[in-house]
Amino acid sequence: MTLNIEPYDLPDAAMFDGCDNGIRLWQPDKTYIILGQGNTAEGSVRIKNVLDDNIPVMKRPTGGEAVILTPGMLVITITKETSKFTLSSLFFRETNERIKHTLSLNGVKDLSSKGISDICIGEKKILGSAMHRKANRMVYHAVLNIEEEASIMEKYLLHPKREPEYRSGRSHSMFVTSLKSEGFKIDNKRLTEDLNLTFSITR
Numbered sequence: 001m002t003l004n005i006e007p008y009d010l011p012d013a014a015m016f017d018g019c020d021n022g023i024r025l026w027q028p029d030k031t032y033i034i035l036g037q038g039n040t041a042e043g044s045v046r047i048k049n050v051l052d053d054n055i056p057v058m059k060r061p062t063g064g065e066a067v068i069l070t071p072g073m074l075v076i077t078i079t080k081e082t083s084k085f086t087l088s089s090l091f092f093r094e095t096n097e098r099i100k101h102t103l104s105l106n107g108v109k110d111l112s113s114k115g116i117s118d119i120c121i122g123e124k125k126i127l128g129s130a131m132h133r134k135a136n137r138m139v140y141h142a143v144l145n146i147e148e149e150a151s152i153m154e155k156y157l158l159h160p161k162r163e164p165e166y167r168s169g170r171s172h173s174m175f176v177t178s179l180k181s182e183g184f185k186i187d188n189k190r191l192t193e194d195l196n197l198t199f200s201i202t203r
Contacts, residue, residue, distance in 0.1 A: 073145050096127075
């Protein structure tokens with residue numbers, strides 16, 4: 001069984017090519033599987049399930065592990081132009097702090113940063129992010145789980161070969177949560193407006 005892996009061409013693709021700048025917030029129109037730059041389908045996805053359900057698979061130009069995108073998630077892509085070298089870890093930290101602040105304004109509690117670039121509620125992940133950088137241009141690429149069930153990850157993704165220490169071998173269902181599952185009812189329109197405002201002020 002062989003998967004057809006397409007180049008990444010979703011709504012924020014131009015931001016990786018340097019053809020678009022700023023912040024792009026969008027929700028997928030259907031389910032996709034997105035491989036990290038160093039991933040293979042054989043090592044990352046449950047190929048039979050993906051083929052049976054006709055899930056499109058793409059490869060993004062950022063690192064990190066394979067992820068699922070669904071309409072229950074919000075994709076956050078932010079570019080940063082800098083005239084001097086900026087550590088990826090610093091850009092991750094600054095960006096995630098602003099996202100956490102905005103989520104707090106929308107009533108989300110018990111937020112923390114864990115691993116290299118995750119945002120969690122308690123010990124469970126609600127946002128994962130990756131970085132693409134070229135010369136003095138950096139692109140932050142994150143997925144915030146608003147209301148998707150973690151069981152979909154069990155169905156289509158294998159356990160990642162690399163994981164942050166705090167995951168401690170937990171399955172997708174035990175490791176990932178959503179704002180909805182944690183009892184937070186989010187107005188997606190307001191959250192998007194607030195994130196746009198946060199990053200327009202702080203850029």
